[in-house]
Amino acid sequence: MSTTVTSPSSSSYFIPNTGSTARDYCMLERNLLSHLKLALLLSILSASIILRARLVPVADYDNEDGGVPLASVEFAAAVVCIVAGGWEYYQGYWDLKSGRAFLVAPKLHLTLMTLVATTVFGTAIALLVFD
Template identity: 60%
Template sequence: MDSLISSQMVENAGSTARDFCMLERNLLSHLKLALLLSLLSSSVLLRARLVPDPSDKPSELSGATGIAVASLQFVAALAAIVAGVYEYYSGYQDIRRMHAFLVAVKSHLALISVVAAVVFLTCIIVLAER
């Protein structure tokens, strides 16, 4: 455990600094996606609209459907955070060991595919409810 916590100098050879910045950007992108998904989840639960509907017809999701969609989005937000942190630490370990990490980890791709499927499913449900 001490080897993970202790700081160690890594030689800046080739593209090490650029690769580390790429890992940080990817982690921040995952966190931004998780924040947007949790915001969308909250807006579905609260039946809030960012753009008001000019017609008086209510266009919110029904109670049970809204709770299911909001729950899926929140789980997808948590999965995006887990995928981002996992990718960051596995890439950081590869940088410290001087391994090439151009091939993405398969579990990261699987988690992000689930998140993308939830986003696509949400779009279909919202369009079907209109």
């Protein structure tokens, strides 16, 4: 089975489905969908902080914008997660298309996802301490 891929010069060519090409492509799609799911969860967390759904610390509950800084950080983490997922997908796609090995994750992706993980962990600690 072969897959037709159009190149920038508008001519098409076949990428033969040998070895693990199809499995690798499915892996790239699965990783992108996992990044989007994490971004959606972070966005929901951001919205629930803004709507004060039992996540805003008691000391900030009376303030007009009590949860906005924390919600902004969570939403920024969601955007970074989408960027990291897109970067990993397109980088892996071009590596797959050119036949290069891509088992080692790009350093930019690792850095961005470390920032997202630190944000999530820091938010969990902050909400536990304030509660």
